Amino acid sequence: MRAVHYLNQFFGGIGGEEHADRPVEVKDGPIGPGRALEGEWQGAARIVATIIAGDNYASTRTEETEAALRTALEGHRPDVLVAGPAFNAGRYGMGCLTACRVAASLGIPHVAAMFPQNPALAMHENRGLVVLPTAETAIGMRKVIPQVARLALKLGHGELLGTAAEDGFLPRGIRRDVMHEETGAERAIAMLKRKLAGQPYRTELPVEAFDSVEPAPPLRELGRARVALITTGGIVPHGNPDRLKEYNSVAWKAYSIAGLDDLASDAWQPIHGGYDSTWAREDPDRVVPVDALRALERRGELGALDDRMYVTVGVGTPVANARRFGQEIARDLRERKVDGVILTAT
Amino acid sequence: MRANRIVAGVRIPHPVSNPAVAKDREIEVRTAFAKRALEVLATPVEGPTVFTVDHPGAR
Amino acid sequence: MRLERRSFPVTAAALGTRTRLDGTRLEVDRAELADLVRTDDRVTRCEVELVAPGEDARIVHVCDTVEPQWRAGGGTFPGWISPIRTAGSGVTHRLAGAGVTVCAELPWRRTGGIQTPRENIAEMRGPLAALNPLARLQNIVLVLTLRDDLPDEECDRAVHLAETRAAEHLARAATEGAEPATTDVRELVDVDPSLPRVAYVYQITSQGPYAGTFYYGGYLDRLMPTIVHPNEILDGALVDGNIAGPWIRTPTTVHQNNPIIEGLYRDHGKGLAFAGVVLTRGHYYGMDDKFRVAQQASKLARWLRADGAILTWENAGNGIMECLYTLQECERAGIKTVFVTWEHGGAAGDDTPLQFYVPEADAIVSTGSMDEPVVLPEVARVVGSDTIRLDPQVGGVRHPARGPITLDWRLELYGGAAHVGEHRYGRVDA
Numbered sequence: 001m002r003a004v005h006y007l008n009q010f011f012g013g014i015g016g017e018e019h020a021d022r023p024v025e026v027k028d029g030p031i032g033p034g035r036a037l038e039g040e041w042q043g044a045a046r047i048v049a050t051i052i053a054g055d056n057y058a059s060t061r062t063e064e065t066e067a068a069l070r071t072a073l074e075g076h077r078p079d080v081l082v083a084g085p086a087f088n089a090g091r092y093g094m095g096c097l098t099a100c101r102v103a104a105s106l107g108i109p110h111v112a113a114m115f116p117q118n119p120a121l122a123m124h125e126n127r128g129l130v131v132l133p134t135a136e137t138a139i140g141m142r143k144v145i146p147q148v149a150r151l152a153l154k155l156g157h158g159e160l161l162g163t164a165a166e167d168g169f170l171p172r173g174i175r176r177d178v179m180h181e182e183t184g185a186e187r188a189i190a191m192l193k194r195k196l197a198g199q200p201y202r203t204e205l206p207v208e209a210f211d212s213v214e215p216a217p218p219l220r221e222l223g224r225a226r227v228a229l230i231t232t233g234g235i236v237p238h239g240n241p242d243r244l245k246e247y248n249s250v251a252w253k254a255y256s257i258a259g260l261d262d263l264a265s266d267a268w269q270p271i272h273g274g275y276d277s278t279w280a281r282e283d284p285d286r287v288v289p290v291d292a293l294r295a296l297e298r299r300g301e302l303g304a305l306d307d308r309m310y311v312t313v314g315v316g317t318p319v320a321n322a323r324r325f326g327q328e329i330a331r332d333l334r335e336r337k338v339d340g341v342i343l344t345a346t
Numbered sequence: 347m348r349a350n351r352i353v354a355g356v357r358i359p360h361p362v363s364n365p366a367v368a369k370d371r372e373i374e375v376r377t378a379f380a381k382r383a384l385e386v387l388a389t390p391v392e393g394p395t396v397f398t399v400d401h402p403g404a405r
Numbered sequence: 406m407r408l409e410r411r412s413f414p415v416t417a418a419a420l421g422t423r424t425r426l427d428g429t430r431l432e433v434d435r436a437e438l439a440d441l442v443r444t445d446d447r448v449t450r451c452e453v454e455l456v457a458p459g460e461d462a463r464i465v466h467v468c469d470t471v472e473p474q475w476r477a478g479g480g481t482f483p484g485w486i487s488p489i490r491t492a493g494s495g496v497t498h499r500l501a502g503a504g505v506t507v508c509a510e511l512p513w514r515r516t517g518g519i520q521t522p523r524e525n526i527a528e529m530r531g532p533l534a535a536l537n538p539l540a541r542l543q544n545i546v547l548v549l550t551l552r553d554d555l556p557d558e559e560c561d562r563a564v565h566l567a568e569t570r571a572a573e574h575l576a577r578a579a580t581e582g583a584e585p586a587t588t589d590v591r592e593l594v595d596v597d598p599s600l601p602r603v604a605y606v607y608q609i610t611s612q613g614p615y616a617g618t619f620y621y622g623g624y625l626d627r628l629m630p631t632i633v634h635p636n637e638i639l640d641g642a643l644v645d646g647n648i649a650g651p652w653i654r655t656p657t658t659v660h661q662n663n664p665i666i667e668g669l670y671r672d673h674g675k676g677l678a679f680a681g682v683v684l685t686r687g688h689y690y691g692m693d694d695k696f697r698v699a700q701q702a703s704k705l706a707r708w709l710r711a712d713g714a715i716l717t718w719e720n721a722g723n724g725i726m727e728c729l730y731t732l733q734e735c736e737r738a739g740i741k742t743v744f745v746t747w748e749h750g751g752a753a754g755d756d757t758p759l760q761f762y763v764p765e766a767d768a769i770v771s772t773g774s775m776d777e778p779v780v781l782p783e784v785a786r787v788v789g790s791d792t793i794r795l796d797p798q799v800g801g802v803r804h805p806a807r808g809p810i811t812l813d814w815r816l817e818l819y820g821g822a823a824h825v826g827e828h829r830y831g832r833v834d835a
Contacts, residue, residue, distance in 0.1 A: 124347070128755055164834035171834035174755045175748065177773045178833050179535065184745055184826025185664035188715050188770040192743040193676055195768055196601045196713045204831060205748065205769040207762045212393060215350035219388045227384065233361070234517070234798075246517045246798035248776075248814055270518065271798035274722050275359045275690070276612060277518030285376060286363035292373065292380035302384055315722050316814075318751035318776070323347070340387040342380075343349075346358050357690040358723065405693070 001045035001156040004076050005034040006069075006083040006099040008092040012052030020091070022054030023061075024068035033141065037082065040149035045156060049076050051099065058095030065095065069102040078108060080156035085113035085144050086120075088136045093120030100129045109155035113148050116170055122211050124323075127173035130161065171206050221303075225339040228306035230329060232314030233287040233346040234272030235263065235280065246273030247316035252325045254332065258307035262291035274315030275346050288344055306338050314345060348394040351386045353379065356404060364403040375403040406494040407592040408636040411585035415503040418455045418543040424578035429586075431503055431579060433545055441574055442547055447563040450550035454788045458541050460529045461785040465793050465806045466508040466548075467525035467819050468564040468648050470539060472658040473500040474641055475576035482569040482641045484622020492621075493591075493636025498580040504542035504658050505575065507568040508789035509549040511560050511615065511648065517798040520557070522615040524793045525651040526810075527819040531782060536773075536821035536828060538656055546788050547571055557614040565619065565644050568657075591636050593681070596674035604680040604711035605635070605665050606702055606735070607825075608687045608728050609655070610647060610720035617646040618719075620684075628686040630702035632709065635666045635682050652775050652821045653721045653747070659820065664827050665715055665745075680709040685731065688724035698727045703734030713741040717825045721775075722760060729763045736765040743768045747822040748832055750774045752814070758832075772823040773830035779818070781810040793817075 009019040011032045030038050030047035038046055051072050058065045073081065081103035083096035093114045100110040113132040120126060132151060134144045151167060164171050180187065187204070194201040219225045236244055242253045257263075263284035270280035270287065285291045288309060297305045310329050314322070333341065355361030362379040363372055378401035386397050398404070414429050421432030435453040442451040456462050471482075477496040480487045511522035527539045534540035547567055551560055609618040611625035618625045621642055633642070638660055647654035669679040683705045689695055706714050714735050718728035725746070732742045744766050748758040754774065787806040795817070796802045804810055815821055823830060 161835075174753075174835045175750050175758060175774070175832050176754050176835045177777070178831050180829045180831045183664055183829050184770050184772045184823055184831065185668050186826070187831070188665065188743045188745050188826055189668045189672065191768050191770060192603060192713050192715055192741065193672075195741045195743065196603075196677070201768055203767055203769045204771040204833065205746070205758060206834070207764055207766055207769075208757060208759070209762075210348050212348050213350065215391045215393065218390045222384050222388055225384075225387070227387070240516065240799050243796075243799050246796075247816070269516065271516060273517055273519060273521070273798065275519055277359065277515070279360045279363075279365050281515075281518075282365075283363070283372075286360035286365065286372075289362045289376040289380050292362075292376035295373075295377065296380055296384070301381065316749070316816075318749065318756040319347075320751060320756050340384075342383045342387070344355075344361050346361060354692065359690060 001153060002048045002078045003045055003080050003082055003152060003156060004073060004078040005030065005047045005050045006081065006096055007031060007033065007050060007052050008095060009052060009054045012050060014052060020054040020056040023057050024051060024053045024065055026051050026072045033085065033145065036145045037149050040146050041153060045153055048078060053095050055089065055091035055095065058098060059091035062098060065098055066102055069099050070106065073103055073106055073108060080152050081108050081110040082148060082152050083110065083112040085134045085141060085148065086118060087134055087138055087140065088115040088118050090119040093118040097126045097129055101125065111148060111151050111155060113144050122209055124211055129172055131170045131172065132168060133170050219340050223300055224303040226304045226306055226337060227302050227340045227342060228308060228310065228333055228338045229288055229290065230310040230341055230343040231288045232312055233344055234270055234311065234313035235268055235284045235287050236271055236311055238267055238269050240271050244271060244313060246271055246313060249313045249317040249321060252310055252312035252329060254308040254310050256307055257290055257309045260290060261294050263288060272313045272315060272346060287346065306336060308336065350391050350394050352394065352396045353382055353386055354396055354398050367403045375401060378404060406634050406636050407590060408493050408640055409496045410589045410591060411496060411498045412501040412587045413498060413580045414501045414586050415543045418457065418503065418545065420455065424575060426579040426583065431500065431543060433575065438571055438574065442567045442571055445563060445566055447552050447555055447559060448549050448567060449552055452548040454546040454548060456529060456544040456546055456788055458529065462529045463784045463787050463806060464506060464508065464527040464539060464546060465524065465787060465789040466510050467527050467789065468507045468509055469568055469645050470504045470506040470656045470658045471568045471572040472661045473503050473505055473572040473576035474498065474661065475573050475580065481573040485566055485569040485644065486573055489621045491637060492640035492642045493634050497640055498576050498585065500576050500579060502543055503545065504539060505545050505547065505568050505572040506539060507547045507549060507564045509551055509564050510790055513794065513797055513801050516800050520613050520616045520649055521797045522648040523651055523797065524795060524817045525648060525819040526781065526793060526817050528781060533779065533818060536818060536830060538659055538820040538827065545575065548789055561614045561646060565646065569644065591639060591670055593673065593679060596678045600676065600678040601712040602678045602680040602710050603669055604683055604706045604709045604714045605669060606683045606685060606706060606714050606716040606731060608685045608718040610688050610724055611686055612688060615646065616649040619644040619646055625686055630683055630685040630698060630705055632705055633682050633684045638663055638666055638682065650720055651819050652816045653719065654820060655719055655824050656820050659825060659827055663825050665717060665825050680711050685727065687718055687727035688720050688722065689727065695727050695730055699730035699734045702731040703738055706735055706740055707738055711740050715743050715745065717745045719824050725759065725761050729761055729766060733763045733765045743770060745770045745772065745826050747772045748774045749776050751776050752778055770826065771832040772826060773832050775815045775822065777815065779812050779815055781808045781812065783808040
């Protein structure tokens with residue numbers, strides 16, 4: 001079994017922080033922790049190449065790093081890509097997971113290793129990757145190397161990945177239904193008894209941390225700003241002509257509010273399935289305040305209310321879909337030179 | 347992903363309005379929300395921040 | 406409060422000349438039952454059908470299911486067919502393994518909104534049967550037609566009155582004067598005071614017609630957390646009105662057999678002391694109400710001197726927040742918690758599982774995902790209607806109930822979320 005190993009400048013034997021800007025380079029054979037991996041494999045596998053990148057380079061110049069990794073991996077075509085262990089080093093973690101993403105895109109199995117709270121793991125693009133947990137510092141190297149070696153060998157041989165519990169990797173944002181021996185109620189009571197007795201227990205669903213995005217800078221002159229309305233409250237033209245769904249949305253639509261002083265109840269209706277729509281039916285402005293903003297626009301308190309109102313339904317909608325809607329709407333907003341957005345949510 | 351500029355709404359079925367106030371005054375509540383939203387767009391923030399609307403009908 | 410439950414198991418059902426239990430075979434006088442249901446003149450038609458576990462069948466337009474129970478001496482289903490009096494003490498007969506399911510095509514008068522009586526589908530066979538509370542029951546199905554001039558609240562009441570009336574009648578006719586197979590006592594007897602005390606924080610959802618939960622016959626829309634005796638739940642105090650949320654509801658028969666309550670009773674005195682039930686409502690529309698619920702519910706758990714609590718919720722969306730805020734307050738007060746929930750996760754299982762989290766929720770039991778698309782196979786028999794209705798937001802689209810039926814996700818599958826942990830489904834990190 002042939003593996004390629006990704007390391008940073010330190011574990012790759014180049015040097016410390018002063019070399020963190022090193023671009024990607026590829027060396028033959030194993031280096032540092034790679035030798036320990038080969039020691040575990042005892043001839044069953046070998047590291048044909050080690051890819052080294054400086055922590056700063058890998059974490060800030062993602063496109064170049066990805067391109068270099070792709071070239072190296074296409075060239076070597078290993079059975080598996082191993083990255084790290086990165087412990088709690090955030091920039092190194094980012095580099096490792098970039099290597100994993102590139103491997104995945106080429107259909108090459110991968111395994112990385114790092115501390116569960118490594119910030120690189122919270123990044124949305126790093127969902128779905130196979131990562132073994134480590135201690136916070138390199139003091140955990142000796143313990144994790146055999147685990148990395150075992151899983152790398154399994155993946156490199158084309159075996160199917162087990163569940164996170166079976167193969168020891170961190171929850172990677174992919175879950176599947178199973179049938180247990182006991183009912184949910186039985187499992188709940190048993191779990192509580194263990195928790196009350198101070199015994200170890202294992203949650204069936206790890207708590208998720210929602211990531212953050214850099215805030216956009218504030219608008220400078222409201223009197224010249226173009227502002228658009230978005231709603232996830234499902235206010236659509238009467239008859240729901242585009243057949244937007246009441247839950248679990250797959251689409252958004254933009255509707256014209258050009259020349260409208262308000263959203264009239266005979267022209268617009270709520271179709272959202274997750275709230276009592278009585279009040280919105282009487283006056284859709286209660287969900288999207290077109291009337292109030294139009295009045296402010298007339299008074300010059302904003303430059304312009306954009307002609308387009310963007311609509312979808314939020315309830316039961318997968319985050320991935322919502323993310324896509326946001327990206328698509330943002331592109332439209334840019335083209336229309338919209339400066340700011342008011343989004344009303346239900 | 348957490349929103350950075352959040353204005354606390356009234357209730358889910360009518361986030362920016364309050365049907366409990368007198369009919370002819372409800373527009374004032376919506377106007378208060380619209381103004382506040384614009385102000386918040388013009389306010390720098392460092393991370394997710396919740397703003398409230400200072401109007402008696404806004405709760 | 407001491408409840409003696411006399412159980413009469415039912416392992417088969419058939420139509421017969423009179424309603425009786427012959428061993429474990431329930432015979433149903435269908436004409437008598439239909440006549441009884443039609444004493445409510447809001448019901449213009451009542452067909453009675455029997456559906457057995459494992460049958461190549463599908464039941465559609467399901468409104469609710471009740472376990473047949475009869476309180477010896479009167480007082481069954483208080484608030485429905487008996488005066489309002491606290492349930493949960495005395496002697497109640499139950500036909501264990503039977504269920505009265507009421508089906509009706511309720512009016513779709515609006516294009517969407519939460520209070521829509523959505524399509525509730527129950528699969529009797531195949532892999533999805535494991536998620537269906539009816540799949541293990543001998544089902545006596547009432548297929549109703551209601552008067553078409555009834556407002557929503559009357560339609561809502563008519564279907565639940567029909568099922569409770571029918572359920573009591575069957576239990577009484579089949580078991581009055583007979584000896585039960587088993588008798589169990591439910592009583593919160595004093596136990597070793599050193600045992601950890603466990604409260605059950607039981608969150609229901611209630612938002613008006615087709616989306617409510619009834620407590621002694623009244624909607625719980627305005628419920629602020631309160632303490633109830635677990636026997637009340639077992640003995641018919643709660644009736645499920647959540648036709649609007651098929652997957653994410655707790656049918657009445659599940660309340661009557663709540664497995665958390667039964668499980669805590671089983672362990673009462675052996676490893677723990679069942680401290681009682683805090684009944685709460687979720688899905689309030691304002692943050693203030695959510696905080697009120699969390700404060701009140703956690704306070705009541707403390708007043709029950711709980712060392713630990715199991716929290717379950719009902720419905721979807723923002724309803725999870727009341728439960729998790731309550732959990733957070735409990736943990737802050739030193740009460741150790743376990744949270745039971747279904748998950749989203751998207752069609753491919755790689756999307757965010759829950760709508761909301763608190764860091765204190767470190768002990769979660771998962772009952773599986775709603776989000777996977779399903780194809781319901783063609784079946785030999787449909788009960789309830791020849792067509793199903795989907796897509797209320799475009800006024801409703803009909804499809805043949807026989808199938809095959811392709812569904813985007815499992816929302817329309819009756820009772821599948823197993824909010825109170827009644828089935829063995831779960832979910833793991835892959």
